[in-house]
Amino acid sequence: MIAHIAPAHLAGTVPAIASKSVAHRLIIAAALANGVTDVTCNTSCADIEATIRCLEALGAKVERAEQGLRVHPIPKSQEHGILRALAGATLDCGESGSTLRFMLPVACALGADATFTGAGRLGERPLSPLAEELIAAGCDLQGLGSLPLTTKGRLRAGTFKLPGNVSSQYISGLLLALPILGQPSVIEVTGTIESKPYIALTLQALETFGVSVRVETGAALDGQPRTRYLLDGSPYRTPGSVSVEGDWSNAAFWLCAGAMGTECITVSGLSLSSAQGDRNVLAALSCFGARIRRSTGAATVQPGTLHGFTLSARDVPDLVPVLSAVASVAKGTTVIRDCSRLRIKESDRLQTTTKELCNLGARVRIVDDDLVIEGVDELSGGVACAHNDHRIAMMAAVAATRSSEPVEIHGAEAVNKSYPLFFEHYRALGGSVALSEE
């Protein structure tokens, strides 16, 4: 699909969609709990549907309700009282890295005999060293390095060792899986943890379902930071109902468009005290020079004179494409550091952010693992490719608001991965988008 966008500033109010990261975690916990859970979730997307599909393949039942979902957990075996996954299940993770990295350890802990499939770049995205830890703890994984991937055998409780700098999803995946085992386990993470707020989201979901995790921080013998997550073996207990909060990662596109425009943009339905790290988009926009207003459950960004500054992507990798669009029209130089993990997302986002913003007239370059962006007054517009990456498609659409000529985005259907309503909301904010077949 091609999105043809006529340059125009955006303004107005849109409601936040449901947080994909929070939804993955709450739906998984609900499927592993001791009873039915109602999950209020006002929107869905391809990635959330992938997680639902995988849980259903393992034996959970997910009913669609008016406000969201009613999740019936994977049944327990009468004989042993433990959760019993359906044998021979195929878990189609679509293009969702979170789904694969969360459901693989979950399937291993259930002792499922399962096959994982997926699409797009998912098979190339790393699973190492999570996979090696699962193998060392009793699972037989075949087909590593691509998809399909199969698992057999049941994970044993114990100590799992992971580095902190590959993907926080490995740590979240193990945290979600280990309560299934009903015995104490420890996850030991060495080095500085990147994407750390996503682990906080996982711990929050576990706590909601009665699983408490003790976190110890300190240093290993070699002086490196070491974080230990200690699980005491307590199982998931349903609280009856839970609610998925608004998504800051996707609200960020509108808030950034607000900073780049001439009038305010408000996103409603957001928790201002959320554990989502991407809430820091507000702090970043304030450093750029935009004015921020916080009210109950909503954030508003007013344009200001934007100027570049230096920031780290360590805890906010998903904000990098859209913050780069803001930086493209901010005076002076912006440096976004610690971007190495962007290479292993739906596309190599260091490359695709640079290439596509440059195609639209920006001045962006990669220096080692950093992005260096020299601001220009206006972008030129032109043709951009989404590279099958939702955040690149949405970045280009936001860049169009400050282009002198129209922007054409090829592969615009990529937005469906996290935000099927994206172009509808773009129009609701006054944007002019026509969609056509490629």
Ligand SMILES: O=C(O)C1=C[C@@H](OP(=O)(O)O)[C@@H](O)[C@H](O)C1
């Ligand atoms: O746990 C999560 O929900 C996510 C963690 C992050 O990945 P990494 O930990 O691999 O950086 C983030 O980029 C991804 O979009 C969602």
Ligand SMILES: C=C(OP(=O)(O)O)C(=O)O
């Ligand atoms: C990287 C993302 O998701 P995932 O890793 O779950 O595919 C994302 O939503 O930008």
